[in-house]
Amino acid sequence: MTENLDRRRLLTNAVVGSAALAGATALGSLAPEAAFAAPGEQAVEPGAPDPNFAEGRITGISAGMLFVTGSDLALWRIRITGGTSIWKLRPTTFDQVAVGDGLYARGLRLPDGTLAADSVWVNIVNVHAHIAAIGRNLLHLDHKGKRIVGHLVPGTSAARYNNTPAVSDMSMLRVGKHVQVIGAWVPDTNEVEIATVYAAA
Amino acid sequence: MAALTGTMSWFCCGNSWGPCGTAGHGACGTCNSGSYQHAWPNASAACFNITRPDTCGISMTRRGCGFRHYTTNRCNGKRIGTTIADCGPQTDLWCGERACCGSVCGTNRIVDLTPAAYSQIASLSSGLQPCSVDSV
Numbered sequence: 103m104t105e106n107l108d109r110r111r112l113l114t115n116a117v118v119g120s121a122a123l124a125g126a127t128a129l130g131s132l133a134p135e136a137a138f139a140a141p142g143e144q145a146v147e148p149g150a151p152d153p154n155f156a157e158g159r160i161t162g163i164s165a166g167m168l169f170v171t172g173s174d175l176a177l178w179r180i181r182i183t184g185g186t187s188i189w190k191l192r193p194t195t196f197d198q199v200a201v202g203d204g205l206y207a208r209g210l211r212l213p214d215g216t217l218a219a220d221s222v223w224v225n226i227v228n229v230h231a232h233i234a235a236i237g238r239n240l241l242h243l244d245h246k247g248k249r250i251v252g253h254l255v256p257g258t259s260a261a262r263y264n265n266t267p268a269v270s271d272m273s274m275l276r277v278g279k280h281v282q283v284i285g286a287w288v289p290d291t292n293e294v295e296i297a298t299v300y301a302a303a
Numbered sequence: 304m305a306a307l308t309g310t311m312s313w314f315c316c317g318n319s320w321g322p323c324g325t326a327g328h329g330a331c332g333t334c335n336s337g338s339y340q341h342a343w344p345n346a347s348a349a350c351f352n353i354t355r356p357d358t359c360g361i362s363m364t365r366r367g368c369g370f371r372h373y374t375t376n377r378c379n380g381k382r383i384g385t386t387i388a389d390c391g392p393q394t395d396l397w398c399g400e401r402a403c404c405g406s407v408c409g410t411n412r413i414v415d416l417t418p419a420a421y422s423q424i425a426s427l428s429s430g431l432q433p434c435s436v437d438s439v
Contacts, residue, residue: 148371149386151338155419159320173318174335189428204320206336208422223427227322228313230393250322262431265401265408280396282312284430287321294322298430302400 156180156207156217159289163201167216170205179216180207190224191286191295192258199224202289225286227294233277241275241296243283251293252283259296268298275301307363309413310402311374311434313421314342316389329389331368334417339383341372342391342415350390359398359411370438374414374424377433378404381424383416391415402431409433 146152158172170178182188182196186209190198199205199222206226209219229250231243241252253259260268261275275281281301285294315323317335328334330346344354345363356363366372368387375382392412401410414436418427425432 144382144384146339148339148384149333149369149388151335152419152423155337155422157319157336157418172337173320173324174337189426206418206422206427208419221422221426223422225321226427228315228427228430229322230314245322246325248322248325264399265403282430284428289321292322297428300400300431302397 153211154209154217157205160199160201160203160205163199166196168199168205168207168222170207178207180205180209180222181212181216181218182222183218186219186222188222188224189226191255191297194224204287204289225289227283227285227287229283229285229294230280231283232280233275236272236275236277241272241281241283241299243281249292251291252285252296252299253293255295259299261299261301263301272299275299306375306435306437307361307413308377308409308433308435309361309411310400310409310431311376311414311416311421311425311436312392312412312431313418313427314389314391314415315418316340331388333368334388336418338388338417339385339420339423340388340417341374341385341420342389343370343372343387344390344392344394344413346387346390354391354393355395356411356413358395361394361411361413363413366438372414372436372438374416374420375435375437376424377407377409377435378425383420383423385416385420388417389415402433404433407433409435 156178158170162169168180207219207222209217231245234244235242239254243250284298285296315336316329345351345365370387392415
């Protein structure tokens with residue numbers, strides 16, 4: 103908790119005093135793999151909502167702030183700092199974020215009610231599905247009885263076959279097989295761009 | 304329960320956007336992506352008959368809705384306490400699947416965390432990580 107308070111003070115001061123926050127601080131990097139909770143005390147009870155986590159769709163973008171309406175209709179103001187990591191199909195930059203995008207964000211709630219984001223995952227989906235058909239740079243996925251069109255993005259999409267290193271070769275994917283897909287939803291469609299396909303060998 | 308080792312992923316539930324929009328609140332009726340919750344393959348007899356972790360050689364204690372587990376990301380040692388809110392993952396579809404970071408590996412899918420919980424101990428973009436699960 104002490105560290106959380108220190109991080110909150112740091113982020114508050116950084117936001118108030120500067121438009122940008124360095125990516126590494128005296129408390130360590132704010133990059134995604136380093137920004138998660140420190141070992142030790144868990145501030146939020148198991149089963150309870152996490153006040154430092156937001157989800158929803160972006161309704162506005164202004165001066166480093168994302169205005170987000172949660173799926174439960176909660177309103178969020180998510181502050182992007184120089185230390186915020188942003189993922190949208192791949193690690194990316196703030197200018198790639200658009201109104202209408204969905205997101206999950208993790209950070210720290212500041213006294214003014216904003217969430218100073220450590221990490222923002224834009225349009226990220228984790229789909230468990232069966233392959234219904236395979237086309238050129240396309241996977242047609244059966245997801246809970248509904249069809250999702252997965253686009254393979256050259257240079258980005260990769261497959262992992264039972265803990266093999268991620269490879270661009272999709273030739274081992276088979277119709278009828280189950281897969282897990284990490285990807286980026288194309289807003290207001292049934293389409294996703296595929297980052298990683300997990301498949302049994 | 305001794306710590307169970309395997310792999311963890313994440314899933315959405317409750318009100319949501321995109322393909323998650325039809326996810327619902329899970330088998331327990333309480334699941335929300337923003338809460339510290341998880342899916343467990345042996346949350347009930349009916350659940351077990353779907354997920355069948357035994358076919359992968361896993362003996363998994365039956366625990367009902369609201370039961371508290373602690374999941375450790377074996378890549379970084381970070382740990383999160385969550386309660387059961389859904390049935391899953393479907394372990395039998397992935398028998399023998401491994402996820403590793405360096406020399407640390409987990410085999411078989413044993414738990415799915417909500418995005419709020421998973422993102423507390425790993426990046427959502429990582430998708431699958433070796434983990435251990437215990438009840439204390």
